[in-house]
Amino acid sequence: MADEIDAEREERELVEALKAGDESAFATLVERYHPSLVRVARSYVGSEAIAEEVAQDTWVGALNGIDRFEGRSTVKTWLYRILTNRALTRRDRERRSVPFSALAAEEIDGDSAALDVERFLPADHPQWPLHWAVAPQTWAAGGEDRALAAEAREVIDRAIDALPPAQRTVITMRDIEGFSSEDVCNVLEITESNQRVLLHRARTRVRAALNEYMVDQ
Amino acid sequence: MTPHGCDPPSLSCRDLVDLVTDYLEGAMDPATAASFERHAHDCPPCLEHLEQMKLTVRAAGGVSDEAITPEARSALMERFRDWNAGRGG
Numbered sequence A: 001m002a003d004e005i006d007a008e009r010e011e012r013e014l015v016e017a018l019k020a021g022d023e024s025a026f027a028t029l030v031e032r033y034h035p036s037l038v039r040v041a042r043s044y045v046g047s048e049a050i051a052e053e054v055a056q057d058t059w060v061g062a063l064n065g066i067d068r069f070e071g072r073s074t075v076k077t078w079l080y081r082i083l084t085n086r087a088l089t090r091r092d093r094e095r096r097s098v099p100f101s102a103l104a105a106e107e108i109d110g111d112s113a114a115l116d117v118e119r120f121l122p123a124d125h126p127q128w129p130l131h132w133a134v135a136p137q138t139w140a141a142g143g144e145d146r147a148l149a150a151e152a153r154e155v156i157d158r159a160i161d162a163l164p165p166a167q168r169t170v171i172t173m174r175d176i177e178g179f180s181s182e183d184v185c186n187v188l189e190i191t192e193s194n195q196r197v198l199l200h201r202a203r204t205r206v207r208a209a210l211n212e213y214m215v216d217q
Numbered sequence B: 001m002t003p004h005g006c007d008p009p010s011l012s013c014r015d016l017v018d019l020v021t022d023y024l025e026g027a028m029d030p031a032t033a034a035s036f037e038r039h040a041h042d043c044p045p046c047l048e049h050l051e052q053m054k055l056t057v058r059a060a061g062g063v064s065d066e067a068i069t070p071e072a073r074s075a076l077m078e079r080f081r082d083w084n085a086g087r088g089g
């Protein structure tokens, strides 16, 4: 906690230096955030090249808006909000751009198919209602190493690419970039419970993809 | 919880799978969390599922920290200098 406060204080100092035109402050922030901004942008726009452009535009937007940054949010939240706006605008160029919260709500309602339903016995089963119909296949000993191997990385990345968009962004921020749920909710302006629904669906699908790889040996 | 201790809700295997993210996120009330843990402790397939979800999260996070490319860095520094010059810096 103290570390977090120190880190936040340091970032605010960087932003103050940046307001004064300090190039090294900009270089520090860029080193720290640019690769992550590109990965999060990629969750919206689907192409590496466009994600790079969106991340670069984010920095320009941040510079142009820096005199209005008053520290009501963290530097991180501020940057990723700019990114989210730019990425959604870019993605929806032909349509009217909707805020992430609307996208999330739409996806939560529209993607209501219960996950993993075929894995369970029905609620009216005489003996074992809602028990496993097919028990999960065990991920063998050594599963940890296998799950962390480069091949598994490809399986996971493909599974994330195939997710509906709001799920893709939430799992990218939470599980790949290591954001807290609070930070994700602040950046995307969604409720904790919607964030959790999206994360749950995303992780469930990624587990299923990883399962095929883990038991196929 | 009442002083007499209401029975915590009993969870089906299906419930456990539906609630696994709430559990991992610490978004459960203590009685439900205790019930969740008791079920997982006594039910090997549910325990296996819980472990698989945890490993999935760890595996998703196993991305090596990429550094910024030199091209991106120089493009950004150039944009910074343009911006700074534009505001008379």
Ligand SMILES: [Zn+2]
Binding pocket: B012, B013, B016, B039, B043, B045, B046
């Ligand atoms: Zn069970």
